[in-house]
Amino acid sequence: MEELLNWFTIHQQMIYIVILSIFLGIEVIGRVPSVLHTPLMSGANAIHGVVIIGAIIVMGKAESDNYLALILGFLAVILGTLNVVGGFVVTDRMLEMFKKKK
């Protein structure tokens, strides 16, 4: 229990970020027209690709003789990049089509 309370105090900024982000997410999506649901889902999908940063940190910290960590980290970097790059490119392709109509 003590540890949990300590952890809350140490990480209070992060907890504030979490709470405010939850409301922000609800607020931002709340009034979206259904036309944009698919691109929005795809865009959000690209944004959670931010997990790639964790993969980069894992990779960069791995000792150069710890092959298991290196290989898993390497895989994580590839998968994360796929998520980010693929996500943004797919979203852009969808939205490109909306732009043309006058």
Added chain:
Amino acid sequence: MEINILTICYLIGSVTFIIGLKMLSHPETARKGNLIAAAGMAIAIFGTIFLYQENGLKLSNYAWIFAGLFIGTVAGTMAARKVKMTAMPEMVSLFNGMGGACAALISVVEFGHINHSGEPAGNITLLIIFAGLIIGAVSFAGSMVAWAKLNGRIKDYSFNGQHIVNLVILAFIILASAYYIFSTPVGLGYIFYAVLALSLIYGLFFVLPIGGADMPVVISLLNSFTGVAAACGGFLYDNPVMLTGGILVGSAGTILTILMCKAMNRPLSNVLIGSFGVNQKSGSSSFSDQGNIKEISINDTAVVMSYAKKVIIVPGYGLAVAQAQHVCHELEKVLSEKGVEVSYAIHPVAGRMPGHMNVLLAEADVDYAKLQEMEQANEQFPSTDVVLILGANDVVNPAAKSDPSSPIYGMPVLDVELAKLVVVNKRSMKPGYAGIENALFFDPKTSMLFGDAKDVLQKLVAEIKSV
């Protein structure tokens, strides 16, 4: 100094995600919003590579990092560029799965560190590692199933008592994790890998029985799962940009999921637990002696459409599969030249994802103003002469209004049967994606026009031109 610059990079990243999401929710600014979020992501990624340090140590293994980034970028760009607009939903599901797998792998590596170092890790750190592992693995396995389902590689599958099996697996996952986190036993690291395996199995079983029509909801839900998994990484590394991005997507994805469920008028629990496959058998048998269907030829369709005052086209996934959106737009133009008033009625969940039809028709240059949402369209049907249904099925099924035993009962549908004549284009009499019979096809006002949507539309356009 460098660490301060990194802080600013992360700040920029977080702000661009928020602005990007905000702009993505307006049609005029959507594309720019996506690019802004992408730019912020690039800043955050390169900031991490060059500026990140832990206990004064910078990152190493640059060759590996850049090789991974390069492979991912090339493969991701190619896959995203090559995919057809119709296959977009499964692409999103696939990328989502990659993100989930990435989050799970991070947990695996971090756990390996803790397990080898022998230093006792804090309970909370372990909790975060387990949470990232479980959510990431469920999201990965679930997304892969959703992907395979959408492109037809696997069918719905459920067995008796599956929900109970699922609950038991989930209980095992939670109990095993809780045991490990709170007692931190030495030498029992295999519990972690057992939890990983169980999470993958759970993800598999979780999505397998869910019926086709509910797939958009599932993808959106898994999308928000991956967001939360990414946020776990944010806690693990005290990384604000991962936290903001992850939680934003987690909450936005949840709201989007709820909006989709609302569009189908079904509570989320119903989507997840009540799979279509189970109750469908009782529903379909009652339709077997429904009466005869009436077929209509292309010539006749061309004539009735040419002389109609008002035509409404109802596109569905069949149109997408046939890649017929361009011909469909041509049909609309030909009819408009003849003075027919043409519009499109878009059900919120037509296609495989909400808004899927809008994207497809926008690709074919269809005027935005001609797309009517369900409520508008339903007011128009009574004064409409011909409704042309192109590969849509469940979204025009009157059973949703009249038959309480139907699995889609309560879902708002397009009231096409109010129009004077309904022409349904389908490839065959097979039931729709949700596997439910449609009484509309047996309605005396309805005529069936069998064939591939693209093929039929091309002939129809030629025929109308010659009328």
